[in-house]
Amino acid sequence: MELTALCWHRQRLDVLDQRALPHDTRWMPCHDATDVASAIRDMVVRGAPAIGIAAAYGVALAAQRLGAEASLERLAPALQQLAESRPTAVNLFWALERMGKVLAGLEGEALIARAVAEAEHIHAEDLALNHRLAEHGVSLLPQGSFIYTHCNTGTLATGGHGTALGVIRTAWQGGRIAGVYAGETRPWMQGSRLTSWELMQDGVPVTLVTDSMAAVLMQSGRIGAVIVGADRITANGDTANKIGTYGLAVLAHHHRIPFIVAAPVATIDPQLADGSAIPIEQRPADEVRQIHGVPVAPATVPVFNPAFDVTPAGLISAIVTERGVITRPDTAAVRAHLALPAPEFAGAHS
Ligand SMILES: CSC[C@H]1O[C@H](OP(=O)(O)O)[C@H](O)[C@@H]1O
Numbered sequence: 377m378e379l380t381a382l383c384w385h386r387q388r389l390d391v392l393d394q395r396a397l398p399h400d401t402r403w404m405p406c407h408d409a410t411d412v413a414s415a416i417r418d419m420v421v422r423g424a425p426a427i428g429i430a431a432a433y434g435v436a437l438a439a440q441r442l443g444a445e446a447s448l449e450r451l452a453p454a455l456q457q458l459a460e461s462r463p464t465a466v467n468l469f470w471a472l473e474r475m476g477k478v479l480a481g482l483e484g485e486a487l488i489a490r491a492v493a494e495a496e497h498i499h500a501e502d503l504a505l506n507h508r509l510a511e512h513g514v515s516l517l518p519q520g521s522f523i524y525t526h527c528n529t530g531t532l533a534t535g536g537h538g539t540a541l542g543v544i545r546t547a548w549q550g551g552r553i554a555g556v557y558a559g560e561t562r563p564w565m566q567g568s569r570l571t572s573w574e575l576m577q578d579g580v581p582v583t584l585v586t587d588s589m590a591a592v593l594m595q596s597g598r599i600g601a602v603i604v605g606a607d608r609i610t611a612n613g614d615t616a617n618k619i620g621t622y623g624l625a626v627l628a629h630h631h632r633i634p635f636i637v638a639a640p641v642a643t644i645d646p647q648l649a650d651g652s653a654i655p656i657e658q659r660p661a662d663e664v665r666q667i668h669g670v671p672v673a674p675a676t677v678p679v680f681n682p683a684f685d686v687t688p689a690g691l692i693s694a695i696v697t698e699r700g701v702i703t704r705p706d707t708a709a710v711r712a713h714l715a716l717p718a719p720e721f722a723g724a725h726s
Contacts, residue, residue, distance in 0.1 A: 379531045379532070379574070379577065380392070380531065380536065381394070381421055381423070381426045381531065381532045381533070381534075382421065382426065382429060382430055382433065382499070382535075383403070384433060384495075384496065384499065386492065387407075387437075387440060388405055388406065388407055388437075389405075389406040389411075389412060389430065389433045389434070389437060390403040390404070390405055390406070391403065391404045391405075391406055391412075391415045391420050391421045391430065392404075392420075392421070392532070393420050394419065394420060394421065394422055394532055394569075394570060395418070395419060395420060397532070397569055397570055397573060398569055398570070398573035404420050406430075406433075406434070406437065407437060407441075408434075408437050408438060408441050408454075409434040409435065409437060409438040409441075409454035409455075409457050409458055410454075410457060411434075411437075412430055412431065412433065412434030412437065412458060412461075413434065413457045413458050413460070413461040414461075415430065416430055416431065416458070416461035416462055416468070417461040417462060419564065422528075422532075422533065422564075422566070423465075423528065423529065423532060423533020423534060423605075424465035424466070424467040424468075424533070424605065424606065424607045424608075424639070424643055425467050425502050425506075425533065425534040425535060425539070425640060425642070425643075426532070426533050426534055426535070427461075427462065427465050427467055427468045428465070428467030428468050428470055428471035428498065428502075428642065429471065429495070429498055429499045429502055429534075429535050431458045431461075431468050431471045431472055431475075432471045432472075432474070432475055432494065432495035432498045432499070433495045433499075434454065434458050435451065435454060435455065435458070435472065435475040435479075435491055435495065436475075436488070436491040436492045436494075436495040438451055438454035438455075439451060439479075439487055439488045439491040439492075440488055440491075440492075442488075443484070443488075444484045444485070445484070446483060446484055446485075446487045446488055446491075447482075447483045447484075447487065448476060448479050448480055448481075448482075448487075451479070455472055455475075455476065458472060459472055462657055463655040463656075463657050464607045464608055464616055464654065464655055464656060464657045464683065464684050465607040465608065465643075466607070466608040466642070466643060466644075466645040467607075467640075467642050467643055470642045471498060471642075474494070474498065475491065475494055475495070478490055478491075478494045479491055479494075498535075499535045500535070500721070501535070501721045502534055502535030502536070502640065503534070503535040503536035503537060504721040505640055505698035505719065505721060506534055506535065506536060506537040506538060506539060506542045506640070506698075507537055507542070507546070508698040508719055509539060509542060509543070509638060509639075509640065509696060509697055509698045510537065510538075510542040510543045510545065510546035510547075511546060512696050512697070512698070512699075512700050512701055513542075513543035513546075513547075513603070513636065513638055513696040513701070514543060514546055514547045514550060514552055516543075516601065516603075516634065516636050516693075516694055516696060516701065517543065517544075517547050517552055517553055517600065517601050517603070517636075518600035518601060518634075519552060520552075520553070520554050520600075521553055521554060521599070521600020521601060522553070522554050522555050522556065522557060522598055522599055522600055523544055523547075523553055523555075523556050523557070523599070523600060523601055523602070523603055524556075524557045524558075524559065524590060524593065524594070524599045524601075524602045524603075524624070525540055525541065525544065525556060525557070525558055525559070525567075525571065525602070525603055525604060526558075526559045526561055526567060526587075526602075526604045526617075526618060526620055526621055526624055527559075527561045527566040527567055527571070527604065527605065527617070527618035527620075527621075528541070528561075528566035528567065528570035528571045528574070529541045529542070529571075529604065529605030529638065530542070530545075530570070530571060530574040530575075531574060532570050532574065533570075533605065538574075539605045539606075539638040539639055539640065540603040540604050540605045540636075540637075540638040541571065541574065541575070541605075542638070543603055543636075543638050543696065544556055544575075544580065544603065545578060545580065548578070548580045553600075554581070555580070555581030555582065555583065556575055556580060556581065556582045556583070557582075557583050557584075557585055557590075557593055557598075557599065558571045558572050558575065558582050558583070558584050558585070559585055559586070559587045559589075559590055559620065559624075560584060560585070560586050560587060561587065561618060561620060562586075562587055562620075562664075563663045563664045563667075563681065564663060564683075565667070566618065567584070568584050572584045587620050590623075590624055590627060591627050594627050594628065594630075594631040594633055595631060599631075599633055600633070600634075601633060601634040601635075601636060602624055602625075602628045602633060602634070602635045602636065603636040603637075603638055604617055604618075604621050604624070604635075604636070604637055604638070605617060605618075605637070605638060605639055606637050606638075606639035606643045606695075607643065607684055608643060608645050608648075608654050609637070609639060609643055609644045609645065609695065609710075610644075610645055610646075610648040610649060610650050610651050610653065610654065611644075611645075611646045611647075611648060611649050611650070611707055611710055611711070612649060612650045612651075612689050612705070612706055612707040612710065613689030613692060613695060613702065613705025613706055613707070613709065613710050614650050614651025614652075614654070614686055614687065614688055614689050615637050615639075615651070615686065615687045615689070615692060615695070616651060616654045616656065616684045616685070616686050616687075617637070617684060617685070617687065618683070618684060618685075619682055619683060619684055619685050620685070621684075621685055621687055622685040622686065622687045622691075623685075625687040625688075625691035625692065626691065628691070629691050634693040634694070635687075635691060635692055635693050636692075636693055636694050636695075636696060637687075637692055637694070637695045637696070638695075638696050638697075639695065639696075639697060640697055640698055641697045641698060641699060641713075641714065641718065644697075644710065644713075644714065646710070646711075646714060649707075651686035651687075651688065652686075654684075654686055656682050656683070656684050656685070656686075657682070657683040657684060658681060658682055658683070659681045659682075659683045660681065661678075661679035661681060663681055664679045664680075664681050665677060665679060689705045689706055692705055695710075695713075697713070698718075698719055699713060699716045699717075699718065699719065700713065700716060
């Protein structure tokens with residue numbers, strides 16, 4: 377079966393349990409918004425776009441549970457529950473707002489049908505725009521180079537193909553790059569468990585490294601560009617992404633290596649002027665004290681475990697979206713980019 381993070385069954389959403397990958401393939405059935413909110417909070421599904429898509433399906437499931445009583449007012453508790461699942465990825469709130477807008481004024485079966493259709497469209501649209509984003513991003517990767525990436529931004533983090541990993545996939549398919557170095561991305565290990573697994577399935581040459589090896593790799597001259605995803609990009613181009621991203625941007629700047637952010641426009645939050653206002657999720661201490669449940673530290677050692685950090689726009693060479701490339705991002709460049717026409721995507725989830 378083709379790899380996907382989410383499998384929609386009209387009355388149920390099956391979520392691939394990414395906590396168990398790559399060694400076990402388990403699916404978590406979600407029957408309502410409570411199930412979906414739990415899946416997001418517990419990182420059964422993770423990745424900014426995938427979180428937004430899952431939330432949209434959560435609204436559709438909540439509407440189905442309400443049946444003839446379905447209304448936006450009665451959906452409010454479900455929307456709130458989904459909104460409270462994780463704070464940083466703006467795609468979650470973008471999806472909930474989009475669902476709320478299309479459901480306003482509808483009730484009962486009409487609302488249910490529209491909720492299902494919109495959730496399916498958000499899913500299909502994300503897959504389509506990732507391919508468009510990738511086409512824009514390929515030329516940013518130096519011909520024949522090795523690319524460093526962080527965390528997981530592939531099919532498992534999106535509606536398919538991926539954002540940064542989507543650019544890498546399309547670049548590899550077009551003979552543009554020589555291979556990938558994937559940082560393991562402690563503490564949750566998205567790089568070692570998910571990215572290396574995705575790339576190996578696609579036959580893309582990938583070398584797994586610990587996060588601490590990124591500096592010497594860049595110093596060696598072996599890395600042609602760094603490309604990462606995003607969870608929230610503010611009006612001036614500051615970018616929140618998986619913890620460790622900021623350090624990579626500083627290293628890339630020092631070594632004069634292009635540092636590229638790949639994300640859909642839905643990840644841009646123009647309401648926030650700069651990155652200082654981005655809510656940063658703090659996650660459980662045992663994620664650092666243990667690896668897959670195996671203790672690697674004293675059981676009660678104090679822990680600092682922010683799930684994201686913020687890279688200042690000044691360290692970002694380019695942001696690539698489905699609309700094109702923001703070179704040397706700043707407030708004016710981001711504003712101009714948001715004024716570009718959004719590409720049209722039709723069709724339901726394939
Ligand atoms: C396609 S962007 C995915 C984005 O989300 C990841 O965070 P998490 O695994 O905690 O959901 C990471 O920041 C990625 O860049």
